[in-house]
Every structure is written in C-alpha cells, then in structure tokens.
Amino acid sequence: xxxxxxxxxxxxxxxxxxxxxxxxxxxxxxxxxxxxxxxxxxxxxxxxxxxxxxxxxxxxxxxxxxxxxxxxxxxxxxxxxxxxxxxxxxxxxxxxxxxxxxxxxxxxxxxxxxxxxxxxxxxxxxxxxxxxxxxxxxxxxxxxxxxxxxxxxxxxxxxxxxxxxxxxxxxxxxxxxxxxxxxxxxxxxxxxxxxxxxxxxxxxxxxxxxxxxxxxxxxxxxxxxxxx
Numbered sequence: 051x052x053x054x055x056x057x058x059x060x061x062x063x064x065x066x067x068x069x070x071x072x073x074x075x076x077x078x079x080x081x082x083x084x085x086x087x088x089x090x091x092x093x094x095x096x097x098x099x100x101x102x103x104x105x106x107x108x109x110x111x112x113x114x115x116x117x118x119x120x121x122x123x124x125x126x127x128x129x130x131x132x133x134x135x136x137x138x139x140x141x142x143x144x145x146x147x148x149x150x151x152x153x154x155x156x157x158x159x160x161x162x163x164x165x166x167x168x169x170x171x172x173x174x175x176x177x178x179x180x181x182x183x184x185x186x187x188x189x190x191x192x193x194x195x196x197x198x199x200x201x202x203x204x205x206x207x208x209x210x211x212x213x214x215x216x217x218x219x220x221x222x223x224x225x226x227x228x229x230x231x232x233x234x235x236x237x238x239x240x241x242x243x244x245x246x247x248x249x250x251x252x253x254x255x256x257x258x259x260x261x262x263x264x265x266x267x268x269x270x271x272x273x274x275x276x277x278x
Contacts, residue, residue, distance in 0.1 A: 052080060064091075076112075086122065104138070113143075121156065129160075137173075155190075172215070185227065186211040195221030195239060202227045214249070 052060070060079050061071055068087030071077060076094040083101040085091070092110030097103075101115050104122035109115065114130040124136055127143030133150035142148070142160040149167035154160070158171050161178035168185050175192040177183060183194070185202040187210065198219050200211040209227035213219065217231045220239035231237065232249035241255040 052078070056081075118148075185209065186213065186225075188213045189215035189217065189233070191215060192217050192219070194219045195223065197222040198225070199223075200225045200227060 057078055058074070060081055061074055061077060064079065064085055065071055069085045070088070070090040072090070073093045077091055079091070079097045080099060082099060083097045083103070085103045086105030086107070088105050089103055089107040089109065092108065094112035095110035095114070097115045099117040101118055101120075103109060103115070103120040104124070106123045107120060108125045109120070110127070112128045113126045115126070116132045118131045118133060119135045120126070120131070121136060121138035121140065123138055124140040125142070129143040129146040129148065131148040134148050134152035134154070136148070136154045137156035137158065139157045140154055140160070143162065145163050146160050147165040148154065149165065151168045152166050153170045154166070155171060155173045157174050159176045159178065160166065163179055164177050164181045164183070166177070166183045169183050169188065171177065171183070171188045172190040174190055175188050177194050178196065180197045181194055182199045184200050185208050186200045192213050192215070198221070201224050202208050202211065211225045211227045212230040213225070214231060214233040214235070216234040218236045219225070219231065220237045220241065222240045223237045224242040225231065226242060226244045229243055230246045231243070232247055232251065234250050235247045236252045237243055237247065238252065238254040238256065241253060243253055243255055247253040
C-alpha cells in the first residue's frame, strides 16, 4: 500500500496528464494504473493493481477497482470490480459488485444492487436492479426484470446459464442452471425455469392464483382480532 506522499504524487501526475480529480478525499491510486484523459475520479475511489481505465469515464464516488480494464465513456458509481473487463459506454451502480472473470461488453447497463460473477454480458443488455447473475452467458439486448437470480449452485456443482440475444427475463424469475433461454424468448414474472426455453417462446412456470373468498371473515386472522 502506498503512503500519503506517494498517493498525492500519483494524483498530481494524473491531473497533469488530463485526468480530473476534483477532490482528493479517500482517493487511492496505485502506480501501475493507467487512466485516460478526461476521466473523472470521484472521492472515495480506490484503484489497485494493474488497472487500465479509458478516456472520458466517471469512476466513483466510492468505487473499488482491482486488476481490471475499463473502456471509454464508462460510468461506475459505488461499484466494485475485480479481475474483469468492462467495455465502452457502460453504466453501473450504485451498489454493483462485479466479481472475477467477468466480461461486460459495450453499452451494458447494470443497475443498483446487482452482483455479476464469472459471466459474460453482451452488447446493450440491461441488468437493472436487485439481480444475481453468476456463471452465465448473456447475449445482446437482453433485459432482466427486477429480482432475477441465476441459480448456479446445487450444493456440489456449479452450472452455467445461457440467455440468448433479445430475451426478456420477467421479474423474480429463477433460472435453474444448466438451462438456456432462447433468442427473443420471454419468461413470465415469478417463474422458476428448469427446462430450456425455445427461441421466440414464452415460458410460464408458476402456480395458478387461488382466491378464497371471505377467508378473512371466516378465519379471523390474528391481526384482525381485537385485544382486550
């Protein structure tokens, strides 16, 4: 770990080369990092090891980048990236965790509270919020709804999930690996998908809704009972 004198020297050298660091608070950048002109490093950002960041990016606030490559024009807000590649024009955060061995292609959007692990995500796909995508290969222009999970571990083995180009994964879908969702296929919200979904198909894997009329009046749930 560098000391404060080294930290300030590195920051000054980067500023002299065209990097913008408007506030030095909490900014730690190790000497092996290279950062392109016009990139802004926000407070609380830590850059460790062999990191390459392109031009015109915004990194931070409060981001942590280790041994990774970041393309041009990418914005990482409250994002942690380890041993991975992130392309051009990517937006991520806040509160995103990119674990090792990920390859995120150009113009991907990763929203708040998302974890990606050992996965590829192709151009233009959207992982908006509250997701876990692990051991997966996600195609182009895929959209994940809120609360989806790739179920990659059965207690003994880890298996991969494939989501092909143009697929739409409905909210709260569980994709139980190994499984493939075909091109332009849809999964209905709340489904647990255990079998491959063909191209251009809709998969619905949930129980039908049952409504028991007058149940409250008959059962008188505890919260409806009057206490003395």
